[in-house]
Amino acid sequence: MTGPAPEARAPGTARTLVAGVGNIFLGDDGFGVETLRRLTREALPASVELADVGVRGVHLAYELLDGWDTLVLVDVTARGGAPGTLYLIDASAAGDRGGTEPAPLDGHRMTPDAVLALLDNLCVGTGAAPPRRILVVGCEPACLDEGIGLSPQVAAAVPEAVRMVTELVRQEAVV
Secondary structure, rough: OOOOHHOOOOOOOOEEEEEEEEEOEEEEHHHHHHHHHHHOOOOOOEEEEEEEEEOOHHOOOOOOOOOOOOEEEEEEEOOOOOOOOOOOOOOHHHHHHOOOOOOOOOOOOOHHHHHHHHHHHHHHHOOOOOOOOOEEEEOOOOOOOOOOOOOOHHHHHHHHHHHHHHHHHHHHEEE
């Protein structure tokens, strides 16, 4: 799906990209992809695009150069809480995107934090602007071992993550 071109949108609407991140073959790492799959059933503003980027960090990096006002990343986020705990993290400030050292461009290690650390350099090199807001809806994993399927705790958190993302994109739809 592609969001409306900047000139085609109604005045005052903001383009939002919701990116589901993760590897479905590593247990709870599939949280972002599963949440995105469920978001496809929701009535979202026309200015919102859903992207299943899975483990394709390079794809995400280049997608971010397309003039998005807001990026919502959905991924597992190990922060030491109980499995299934949801976090809303505002990573909008450049300093919140992984530091000042540019991440090396390595297609096998382009995790969301590496993409965000590289974002400012990509924008300077292309003349693009980074999203003005970068939000992460993260979930504390229980198990990241090889295997398909979410743990019971993380699976139980998916409906609430869908609600959170839906609420966020509706708030972001109008600048």
